[in-house]
Amino acid sequence: MKIVAIYARVSTERQEEQKTIESQICELREACKKDEVEIAKEYVDNGFSGGVLARPGLDQLRDDASRGLFNAVYILSPDRLARRYLYQALVIEELKKKGIEVIFLNKAVTDSPEDQLLLGIEGLISEYERAKILERTRRGRLHRARNGEIMGGSAPYGYDYFAKTKEKAAYYKVNEKEAEVVRLIFSLYLKFRSTSKVVKSLANNKIRTRNSSKYWSKGLIHRILINECYLGTTYYNKRDKSGGKQKIRERNDWIPIKIPKILNEEIFKLVQKVLKSHGGGKRRRIYILSGLIRCKHCGSRYIGLSSNNGRHFYYRCGNIVKRFPLPRNCDSRPVKAEKIEGAVLDTIKNAILKPQILVNHVSRLTKNLLEKGNNAEREKERLLSKKKNLEDKKTRLLELYLEKHIQMSDYLEKKEEIEEKEKELEKKTEDVSYSTPYIDKALIVQNVKHFSELAKERIEKLQPCELQEFLGYLIDEITFDSNKMEAKISGHIPITKTTGDSNHNSLFHFPPDLLGETSNKKISFELDVKV
Ligand SMILES: [Zn+2]
Secondary structure: OOEEEEEEEEOHHHOOOOOOHHHHHHHHHHHHHHHOOEEEEEEEEEOOOOOOOOOHHHHHHHHHHOOOOOOEEEEOOHHHHOOOHHHHHHHHHHHHHOOOEEEEOOOOOOOOHHHHHHOOHHHHHHHHHHHHHHHHHHHHHHHHHHOOOOOOOOOOOOEEEEOOOOOOOOEEEEOHHHHHHHHHHHHHHHHHOOHHHHHHHHHHOOOOOOOOOOOOOHHHHHHHHOOHHHHOEEEEOOEEOOOOOOEEOOHHHOEEEEOOOOOOHHHHHHHHHHHHHHOOOOOOOOOOOOOOEEEOOOOOEEEEEEEOOOOEEEEEEOHHHHHOOOOOOOOOOOEEHHHHHHHHHHHHHHHHHOHHHHHHHHHHHHHHHHHHHHHHHHHHHHHHHHHHHHHHHHHHHHHHHHOOOOOHHHHHHHHHHHHHHHHHHHHHHHHHHHOOOOOOHHHHHHHHHHHHHHHHHHHOOOOHHHHHHHHHHHEEEEEEEOOOOEEEEEEEEEEEOOOOOOOOOHHHOOOOOOOOOEEEEEEEEEEEEEO
16 A cells, blocks of 8 residues: 655635635545555645745655655645745655655646746756755755754854864854853843943953954844853754745744853843843833842842833842852842832831931931041040151151161161051041031931922922932932841931022932032931831
């Protein structure tokens, strides 16, 4: 008994007009039954144009043809095989060489081969040869890729390409120098969250592209950031160029090829999330506490991220970024963005609406500062007497030298030692004077109340980005403890030289000439938050 295969195809665009796949298969099965042949396998391309030969079902049929699974193929009509005569001829000839006969149930062709032949036999033959070569290489490449062979000559940045030899297939090897830059790019991006800042940073560090004369561009950086190959798999057959316009194929059709890994998955996923939250522009969320939260356990900043396609937003300890490329060493849990933002905003609003809260906090802090201030005065005096001591020593030393008790070289050496110490003292004295706090309580109360009044009017009307700016100005840092779900806000209110003047509407403008003319002193405050 003859063993055959059947092949059916239907294209999406004309599905209604044509027979459905089922009816095609049905017809073919019946014909086989009538001819008393056995069907070894059925090959189906559902939703594929006959204008190209790159179809999974047909590819499989042609692969199986070499393996002797069948010795004839049943097809409804030539145009099911291919729309163009020359493609039909190509496949028919290829199968014929393998001893496989092609049987069409219906010879009536829609695109007449005779018409095609009229184009001139010579032109047809050359086109035929060209198509044949194209086809061979395309299918040959698919086959080689399936066997894990690298296709195409140039390796992605981070790898070197080694062409195939008699002994070995082509492969990529990690280029350590470039791989280091890839890791740097990923960590810089997580730090700055902007491709242009990564570009700047690379330029500042004189790191160039592979083509060493060139600087990095934003596009290049982006392509590196989304390139999955750094996780150890590159893909062949990803892009479909057959329709003129290039498009990405379904992921199922990609052929994975193993290559050495350069990044760990966690850092790659994190970058994809940040890219997603930044990119597209449609669902971009403003993290109003961005850059303000610090992890109580490890000291890293929290970073804002989204998950589940931008349906959930949260802040998460950036330990992995800080430690990169070492693994993370902090177990802080992420916190829902709405939760911590709500808690912080409520606390700030409450403090603004009831300035007494702020004043009390400020008073407490001021008391501490006052004590520190007293200490500073004492420290200043101590340093001053030390300085006097050194001057005395220097005078004595000079006397000793003049009286010829010591050598000139000894004198110079000792003198230098003393002068070194003097310099150190001077620096310490300067530091102490800097930290002298602002302690005029009446002015503090006045300032806080004035600030509250201005802020009260505006805070409810602020847009997220204005709110982010405002909080960034007011808050120095939020220390967050994810175990206790507690946070401490430390911040400051600027002190104005002229208070009570309510014409200062520049409060929410940035960079601020905030409440009128500000002095360089500030009122610090601390607030506890239950998240
Ligand atoms: Zn941490």
